[in-house]
Amino acid sequence: MRGSIAAVTMTALLTMFSAGAQAHDESKYPDWSGQWRRPPGIANQFDTSKPPREGQKPPLTAEYQAIWEANLKDQAAGGQGTDPTYICIPDGMPRAMNVIFPMEIIVMPKTTYILIEYLSMLRRVYTDGRSFPEDFEPSFMGYSIGKWVDKDGDGRYDELEIETRLLKNPRAFDASGIPLHEDGKTVVKERIYQDKTDPNVLYDEITTIDSALAQPWVVTKKYVRELRPLIWFESICSESNQHVRIGKENYMVGADGLLMPAKKGQLPPDLRHFTESKGEATGATGEPKR
Amino acid sequence: MLDRNAVTFAAMVLALGATISDAWVTRALAWDDGLYPDLKGQWRVVGGPMRFDPGKPWGPGQEAPLTTEYQAIFEKNLKAQAAGGQGTTPTYTCLSPGMPRVTNGYGQIEFVVTPGTTHILVQHIHDNRRIFTDGRDWSAAMEPSFLGYSIGKWLDTDGVGRYDTLEVETRHFKGPRAFDSSGIPLHEDNQTIVKERIYLDKDDRDVLRNEVTVIDNALTRPWTVLKRYRREPDARPFWREVNCAENNNHVEIGKENYMLSADGLLMPTRKDQAPPDLRYFAQSKP
Numbered sequence: 001m002r003g004s005i006a007a008v009t010m011t012a013l014l015t016m017f018s019a020g021a022q023a024h025d026e027s028k029y030p031d032w033s034g035q036w037r038r039p040p041g042i043a044n045q046f047d048t049s050k051p052p053r054e055g056q057k058p059p060l061t062a063e064y065q066a067i068w069e070a071n072l073k074d075q076a077a078g079g080q081g082t083d084p085t086y087i088c089i090p091d092g093m094p095r096a097m098n099v100i101f102p103m104e105i106i107v108m109p110k111t112t113y114i115l116i117e118y119l120s121m122l123r124r125v126y127t128d129g130r131s132f133p134e135d136f137e138p139s140f141m142g143y144s145i146g147k148w149v150d151k152d153g154d155g156r157y158d159e160l161e162i163e164t165r166l167l168k169n170p171r172a173f174d175a176s177g178i179p180l181h182e183d184g185k186t187v188v189k190e191r192i193y194q195d196k197t198d199p200n201v202l203y204d205e206i207t208t209i210d211s212a213l214a215q216p217w218v219v220t221k222k223y224v225r226e227l228r229p230l231i232w233f234e235s236i237c238s239e240s241n242q243h244v245r246i247g248k249e250n251y252m253v254g255a256d257g258l259l260m261p262a263k264k265g266q267l268p269p270d271l272r273h274f275t276e277s278k279g280e281a282t283g284a285t286g287e288p289k290r
Numbered sequence: 291m292l293d294r295n296a297v298t299f300a301a302m303v304l305a306l307g308a309t310i311s312d313a314w315v316t317r318a319l320a321w322d323d324g325l326y327p328d329l330k331g332q333w334r335v336v337g338g339p340m341r342f343d344p345g346k347p348w349g350p351g352q353e354a355p356l357t358t359e360y361q362a363i364f365e366k367n368l369k370a371q372a373a374g375g376q377g378t379t380p381t382y383t384c385l386s387p388g389m390p391r392v393t394n395g396y397g398q399i400e401f402v403v404t405p406g407t408t409h410i411l412v413q414h415i416h417d418n419r420r421i422f423t424d425g426r427d428w429s430a431a432m433e434p435s436f437l438g439y440s441i442g443k444w445l446d447t448d449g450v451g452r453y454d455t456l457e458v459e460t461r462h463f464k465g466p467r468a469f470d471s472s473g474i475p476l477h478e479d480n481q482t483i484v485k486e487r488i489y490l491d492k493d494d495r496d497v498l499r500n501e502v503t504v505i506d507n508a509l510t511r512p513w514t515v516l517k518r519y520r521r522e523p524d525a526r527p528f529w530r531e532v533n534c535a536e537n538n539n540h541v542e543i544g545k546e547n548y549m550l551s552a553d554g555l556l557m558p559t560r561k562d563q564a565p566p567d568l569r570y571f572a573q574s575k576p
Binding site (some may be wrong): 012041066088089090106108115120122128130136137138139141228231232234236237238239244245246247248254255256257261266268269271272273274 | 334386402416417418420437530543551564565570
């Protein structure tokens with residue numbers, strides 16, 4: 001009897017143990033642990049091999065080239081153009097891989113997590129063999145499916161191939177407002193791999209296919225592993241954001257907490273609802289309207 | 291704005307990087323996943339996220355053990371909220387709820403357990419936590435944050451050779467923070483200490499428990515509550531991207547909170563609220 005109880009207990013313990021035990025043979029995967037950053041001196045433009053803004057020469061269609069140029073003029077006048085992130089929405093893909101703030105990559109058997117310390121941007125790259133869902137809610141970061149590849153056949157994975165779809169707008173390639181098509185049908189393909197001679201260098205070859213582009217745009221990003229003591233800073237855009245969006249207009253809040261125009265000659269916001277609620281409103285002079 | 295943030299970040303790294311000695315790069319180490327409890331999947335809080343103590347009613351019903359001074363602050367906040375304001379609840383501007391409020395479980399939750407760090411990923415505003423379990427000690431030079439700095443320790447409380455409990459202590463906070471949406475305040479000195487014991491229910495492995503104890507100068511004694519989270523049965527759950535700023539109708543100008551109406555116009559949040567001062571528009575007119 002005691003033997004039976006012991007056997008049942010052992011079986012129960014083993015069952016409980018095996019339910020959670022999914023041994024993760026980490027030696028099969030490359031070591032991408034730690035903190036990854038843009039190399040020193042590299043700014044936030046999408047193609048880091050070219051100068052920012054006009055120097056990017058993105059392969060835009062004529063229609064979207066015109067949209068981008070109008071955006072550059074608006075930005076020069078103090079506006080935000082087609083860069084939507086001033087209201088603290090995520091960069092989305094592929095812009096998130098500009099890695100404005102440091103990045104952590106957590107490799108797990110079925111999912112690789114990419115955490116970027118700006119707006120807590122999180123990518124889940126599913127490597128469990130799934131296909132893209134038929135019906136899925138679009139998002140700024142999109143839906144990413146990955147595949148580990150053993151390129152040199154040494155029995156160890158060395159490259160992560162990712163395809164990302166199901167993206168939503170508004171997004172831009174970088175702060176210069178290089179636009180993506182409003183149809184949201186972007187497809188982003190990536191090859192992430194380590195430098196063969198320097199394990200502290202990581203590359204991401206990004207191919208963007210988008211209806212705003214005349215051809216796929218291929219860029220290769222480089223990230224370097226932080227070797228100093230790691231510091232993860234909490235980056236909360238809205239904590240110190242001085243942009244205020246009212247309707248379709250972007251205003252600024254001055255150091256004194258007062259609303260101010262972002263562009264020369266910008267009209268103040270319409271305060272008719274204050275008129276309705278109080279019977280008087282502050283005019284453009286700051287004095288009550290009589 | 292982004293470039294300015296990047297410059298600020300770089301300056302902070304340079305300022306602090308040389309002084310932090312306990313957080314070196316953690317190299318990947320092979321580890322036995324079977325040593326840890328199975329926390330995989332998607333978790334949702336049981337009882338809703340609106341109350342810090344899910345066992346008690348919202349607001350005054352929480353019976354928070356506040357000092358007299360902070361009880362008065364809390365009551366004043368409740369009046370402000372009743373009048374249409376936000377009181378001492380700061381998250382309407384899309385700030386992180388911070389600790390301990392993120393344990394209320396506002397969004398879908400995932401635990402990613404690695405040997406040196408347990409990540410708690412929450413689909414909400416800025417709620418993702420890193421709990422360092424690599425044996426490090428507190429650093430005096432740590433930058434305060436809403437989520438704080440968390441050090442954890444895995445325990446095998448029943449001695450079966452497998453970890454079953456994650457003990458966490460979190461310090462180094464900044465404000466403003468509140469316990470929940472009713473605005474129960476934490477002390478402005480931000481000396482909060484949050485201790486947690488996270489473990490699976492022994493009878494139901496799809497229920498996770500978190501005993502949260504908060505020590506704070508706004509409280510007359512440590513406040514301990516028990517939270518429960520339930521694992522979603524879907525093996526491939528849907529993770530909803532949540533972006534507070536995307537559809538936030540609150541507009542903060544100076545110290546005033548306004549709202550945007552459906553027609554995109556600014557409107558007051560409370561009766562007789564004064565409109566914003568527009569003196570700079572007068573100066574800028576051509």
